Amino acid sequence: MRLKTQILISVLGITLFAQLVFGFMAYRQITESRGDQLTIFLQYLNREVADHLTLPGNADVSAIYLEELRKRFSTPDSVLLVQKNKKIEYAAGDVPEDLPELMKQLQQAYNEKDRHGLIEVKGTSYYWAVSDLPDPEYQLVMLEPAGDEEARIVSTLRNRLLSSGFIILWFAVWISLILGSKISHRLEEQNEMLEHQALHDSLTGLPNRLLLHDRINQVLLQSERQQKFFALFLMDLNHFKEVNDTLGHQYGDELLKMVSQRLQFAIREQDTIARLGGDEFAVLMPDTDLPGAELCARRMMKAMEAPFNINDVATESKASIGISLYPDHGAAAETLMQYADVAMYQAKRSHSGYAIYNPSQNRHTVRRLKLMNDIRDAIENNVITAFYQPLVNYDKHKVEGVEVLSRWHHPELGHIYPDEFIPLVEQVGLIRTLSMQILRQALKDCQLWSDRGMHLKISVNMSAQCLQDLRLPEEINSILQMYDTKPDVIQFEITESALMHDLSRARKILDVLNEMGFGLAIDDFGTGFSSMAYLKNLPVDTLKIDKSFIDDLIESQSDRAIVKSVIELGHNLRCQVVAEGVETQQVLELLDDMGVDLIQGYVFSPALSADKLMVWIDQYYARQKDVV
Numbered sequence: 001m002r003l004k005t006q007i008l009i010s011v012l013g014i015t016l017f018a019q020l021v022f023g024f025m026a027y028r029q030i031t032e033s034r035g036d037q038l039t040i041f042l043q044y045l046n047r048e049v050a051d052h053l054t055l056p057g058n059a060d061v062s063a064i065y066l067e068e069l070r071k072r073f074s075t076p077d078s079v080l081l082v083q084k085n086k087k088i089e090y091a092a093g094d095v096p097e098d099l100p101e102l103m104k105q106l107q108q109a110y111n112e113k114d115r116h117g118l119i120e121v122k123g124t125s126y127y128w129a130v131s132d133l134p135d136p137e138y139q140l141v142m143l144e145p146a147g148d149e150e151a152r153i154v155s156t157l158r159n160r161l162l163s164s165g166f167i168i169l170w171f172a173v174w175i176s177l178i179l180g181s182k183i184s185h186r187l188e189e190q191n192e193m194l195e196h197q198a199l200h201d202s203l204t205g206l207p208n209r210l211l212l213h214d215r216i217n218q219v220l221l222q223s224e225r226q227q228k229f230f231a232l233f234l235m236d237l238n239h240f241k242e243v244n245d246t247l248g249h250q251y252g253d254e255l256l257k258m259v260s261q262r263l264q265f266a267i268r269e270q271d272t273i274a275r276l277g278g279d280e281f282a283v284l285m286p287d288t289d290l291p292g293a294e295l296c297a298r299r300m301m302k303a304m305e306a307p308f309n310i311n312d313v314a315t316e317s318k319a320s321i322g323i324s325l326y327p328d329h330g331a332a333a334e335t336l337m338q339y340a341d342v343a344m345y346q347a348k349r350s351h352s353g354y355a356i357y358n359p360s361q362n363r364h365t366v367r368r369l370k371l372m373n374d375i376r377d378a379i380e381n382n383v384i385t386a387f388y389q390p391l392v393n394y395d396k397h398k399v400e401g402v403e404v405l406s407r408w409h410h411p412e413l414g415h416i417y418p419d420e421f422i423p424l425v426e427q428v429g430l431i432r433t434l435s436m437q438i439l440r441q442a443l444k445d446c447q448l449w450s451d452r453g454m455h456l457k458i459s460v461n462m463s464a465q466c467l468q469d470l471r472l473p474e475e476i477n478s479i480l481q482m483y484d485t486k487p488d489v490i491q492f493e494i495t496e497s498a499l500m501h502d503l504s505r506a507r508k509i510l511d512v513l514n515e516m517g518f519g520l521a522i523d524d525f526g527t528g529f530s531s532m533a534y535l536k537n538l539p540v541d542t543l544k545i546d547k548s549f550i551d552d553l554i555e556s557q558s559d560r561a562i563v564k565s566v567i568e569l570g571h572n573l574r575c576q577v578v579a580e581g582v583e584t585q586q587v588l589e590l591l592d593d594m595g596v597d598l599i600q601g602y603v604f605s606p607a608l609s610a611d612k613l614m615v616w617i618d619q620y621y622a623r624q625k626d627v628v
């Protein structure tokens with residue numbers, strides 16, 4: 001039933017019910033008042049005459065009073081009775097035929113509380129009232145047929161109820177109609193708003209994932225029927241996280257709004273652009289084949305070319321677009337979305353701006369998507385563990401420190417190495433969380449080793465993203481305090497490329513960390529654009545020669561020359577030089593001859609769990625003793 005009808009029926013129902021109740025109450029009021037009148041009349045008779053009736057002894061006197069009573073009682077149609085011990089002594093007035101029956105009912109009707117009321121005998125109603133006389137054996141009873149009176153009351157009431165009821169009903173109908181239409185109008189508005197909210201993104205006002213899926217399914221059906229192509233684009237902004245982190249979320253939000261506006265201009269009217277969350281957008285392009293899709297992709301990239309000017313701060317924001325096509329790549333919304341995602345990843349990796357889905361990438365990407373999915377849970381549940389690879393001073397036969405390397409044991413895919421999962425962690429923006437987790441684990445283990453008399457320095461890898469966050473030193477400091485550890489135990493390893501990402505910002509953080517007393521190492525030294533200028537100015541105390549120079553050290557003369565110069569350079573800059581990835585005794589001895597300070601590599605040990613590391617160190621020193 002429609003809301004308006006429901007409201008109308010409810011208001012009418014309530015109005016009619018109220019009228020019935022009030023009518024009944026009015027009727028009761030009137031009949032009650034008639035009973036009261038009779039009682040008052042009886043009390044008057046009682047006071048004036050009747051109480052003399054029961055004077056003891058003199059029957060003549062009583063007869064006189066009875067006569068007097070009769071005179072005063074001159075109400076037409078009514079009956080006056082004097083009863084003694086429930087037997088009628090005297091009756092005056094129009095005595096009805098069925099008096100015995102009437103009296104029988106009356107004896108049942110009256111009691112201590114009710115002294116008047118209405119009874120019905122053989123279809124005739126009578127008002128009755130009873131008044132006690134001073135002698136408790138005597139009572140004065142009055143009966144009055146109610147027929148005419150009742151009919152009069154009912155007809156008066158009916159007329160009044162009808163006229164007032166009609167007016168009230170008329171108002172009720174109007175009120176309910178106006179109320180009904182107002183309420184239903186408001187509800188319709190709210191429904192529309194809720195529906196819009198459920199299907200649109202609140203920031204940009206674009207359709208959301210839910211609506212996009214709905215539209216894809218519609219276009220799928222249409223394209224199937226009309227045998228047409230369509231294209232699905234997934235797009236995400238490059239370096240949006242950095243923009244958010246450095247310029248603030250408000251800036252990020254404004255950027256997303258501007259991007260959505262530019263994209264809307266770049267597409268056709270029949271296309272749907274949706275925001276899927278974060279910096280991810282999707283565009284559904286009905287009736288579009290491969291050349292058409294490429295044309296659109298280029299147009300979208302062009303739209304993103306000009307810098308975005310927000311609050312007088314200009315930023316460049318380029319996008320990576322992945323494209324999947326119906327029917328070439330799939331015939332289900334889910335599949336097309338997944339493939340567009342695969343293509344987008346490809347576009348990101350190759351910096352090509354856009355990429356069309358290529359089925360040969362899929363196997364690799366299915367694994368990546370799975371890992372991407374699971375990495376959040378792994379970090380949330382602290383599943384990723386810290387392993388340690390020893391750094392050995394070969395001359396002194398001493399284990400000086402360990403490098404912390406994270407390990408992820410995936411329940412289905414087995415061991416996953418950091419080279420594969422760290423980029424994913426960075427992509428989902430959790431690298432800082434993971435780095436702090438690993439640091440906590442390392443400090444905890446370090447305390448255990450220290451309790452056993454092993455004082456080891458810890459080298460912790462720090463990714464580029466962490467170096468963009470100015471709150472990092474403070475967080476590290478609070479963790480250190482928790483484990484009651486001094487900063488000089490820890491050395492952070494930073495790659496050259498991480499530094500170059502935003503050198504001035506990274507410098508600020510490195511300066512703070514250095515002032516706090518932490519050690520700093522350049523990792524994979526030699527692989528980036530090692531600029532002497534930055535090296536001179538950075539508070540660095542260790543260079544780690546990249547493994548790629550170590551691998552061919554024996555065969556390659558140029559690698560030997562490079563390693564030699566790096567060692568010299570490092571020492572001139574008062575840095576310690578570490579060689580990593582050392583696998584053989586021959587390379588180890590060559591490096592030692594060249595003057596490398598510390599050696600890290602499989603020649604000693606791969607990264608080990610905290611327990612195994614303790615065992616390994618014990619064995620190492622035991623071996624050294626034997627050698628000595």
Ligand code: C2E
Nearest residue numbers: 405406417418419422438461462463581582583600601602
């Ligand atoms: P990296 O910092 O250059 O670490 C050295 C890598 O070389 C480690 O690989 C180590 O196991 C491996 N390695 C050491 N000695 C040898 C050797 O003699 N031969 C060979 N073939 N390899 C050796 P791993 O553990 O797979 O780590 C790879 C990279 O992942 C690391 O490179 C580091 O950049 C990154 N990483 C590892 N753990 C973390 C972490 O907790 N945070 C961050 N941000 N990055 C991490």
Ligand code: CA
Nearest residue numbers: 403461493523
């Ligand atoms: Ca490292």
Ligand code: CA
Nearest residue numbers: 523524544580
């Ligand atoms: Ca390295």
